Amino acid sequence: MYRYDEFDHAFVSERVEQFRDQVTRRLAGELSEDAFKPLRLMNGVYLQLHAYMLRVAIPYGTLSSRQMRMLAHIARKYDRGYGHFTTRQNIQYNWPKLSETPDILSELASVEMHAIQTSGNCIRNVTADHFAGAAADEVADPRPYAEILRQWSSVHPEFSFLPRKFKIAVTGAERDRAAIQVHDIGLHLKKNEAGELGFAVYVGGGQGRTPMIAKKIRDFLPEADLLSYTTAIVRVYNLHGRRDNKYKARIKILVHETGVEELTREIEAEFAELRNTELKLPEADIQAIASYFALPEMPDRAEGWSQLAQWKKADEDFARWVQQNVQPHKHPDYGMVTISLKPIGGIPGDASDAQMEAVADIAAEYAFDEIRVSHEQNLILPHVALADLEPVYRALVAAGLATANAGLITDIIACPGLDYCALANARSIPVAQEISSRFGDPIRQAEIGELKIKISGCINACGHHHVGHIGLLGVEKKGAELYQITLGGSGDENTSIGEIIGRGFEPEKVTDAIETIVDTYLGLRLDPSETFLSAYRRVGPQPFKDALYGSAAEAA
């Protein structure tokens, strides 16, 4: 893992003290709300419906046990005993007191964490494949580049007041687990024919009220040019991005309105000026950062294969969990474990302080002290020996964290929605809970297979509904909640934006509608290996429309 150097420590500590002074002056009435609001947002402090909310950055979703224990401590001491893991691999606390946020940030700084740039019109937390460094299909670990981008973008003087927020994601495998094509910049780490590392560069993706798939503007950018090219993109955006209308201020609109060819020409011209400047990354610097992310010393544990077979034979639930929540690691004796934060009927992404402590303990004992947060709101133990899977499972069961549903219909992404969020128009969490309960039977889930449901409580799309195989968007209509359904979205290497299927459904009817869609899929799939998404892409929306709206009484 990356460790702070002296500069990082000094910078974060100074920032905490600066914010402490700002909060003190605000509470004393020396700073007005208008003056203070942008300052608190720069430190991750929002105001929600019921209280303040603090969003803490987890760079590229990577955590140590020590850091996870601190997150648990903060939940316990300063909040209501839980936290919410987000779709940007961060964590949010829903009940912090403004007067205590400087203390929280000070405690976070003691474990090399902060909340800087988790809000505001700046470059946000850089996200990455949650299996980075461990995945068998990876070309190289994307996190060193995410860390380089983090250092470059932190309080970048030119890019601290962009037209709008700016999100970057990096993946290092052909299989895109970081949804790079719905980011302002998506970077796909790859090798060219000469075996050199570089990036395919995508620009102008995003969700929100105007969903767009990013355009590839470079098939191969040498790794040394990462910062100069990224600077060129953000500079062109900063110069030409619209500031007259916040709904048209993201780079996706600039790409759309300018045209990708013209914008690429401008970016390339800027890049030509920057290419051989101090922004060029020396190989030694890349290697120095990469060394922080080296795989831990992982001894061969071949005994795990036979043990695992025996355990699976003896315990059906364990076998199901391994089947669903453990993925192959690049070391054959190890696996990557997904800890589902989607208990049946539970709140997607929430974890109690005790659960966070349990994960920290398990990671320290069995997983080389490393934890990841996925953008799908689960936790990951990236390096677990097959020989340790059974005790890891037992410990997760004890903590209520062993739901075997990774990638299945109950592994739902949901934004906080109207239960917390000041921007929301409708609730997301209760809808997710009801769908989860309806489909909670493990046999039924397994029969349905891979199916990603994503729910947003407003058009800002924090719940990623546009790229859900089934997406749900909550709206307010005549003072009541209504849920619009989209089908066929996907946030992987074959990204697609879901299509609206028809009129929306009232809260009490939406789970039935989902069941109708699922039953329709089960009835038309060629065989169980044809996933929902594949089937939808084959047959299109009509069979689902017919099933949903055949009787007008079913729709609102």
Added chain:
Amino acid sequence: MVDKVLTANRLGDGIAVWLNAAGEWSESLQEALVARHAEAVATIEEIGRKSYADNEVVDVNVVDVQEVNGILRPLRLRERIRAEGPTIEYAAGYTAADAEFIAA
């Protein structure tokens, strides 16, 4: 005229509050002072502006309510959830909002 109450979030901890008849900020909507005519609305708005300027509260708003059987009920779902808290069992020791109150 639709009845109205004044709501805000307390500066120090952000907790949702409502202006009561004593001119204080209460954590309970049911203790709120109800403005039933234009002059009363103007008065509570003025109190809200002063309280905001005095750095006691932020995000001050007048919201529409209806009194049914002695219970104040905001017309908008958003405000009913603000008044009652999340509608889900979110943490040990905290109950979900009353479903009947929340229902449209």
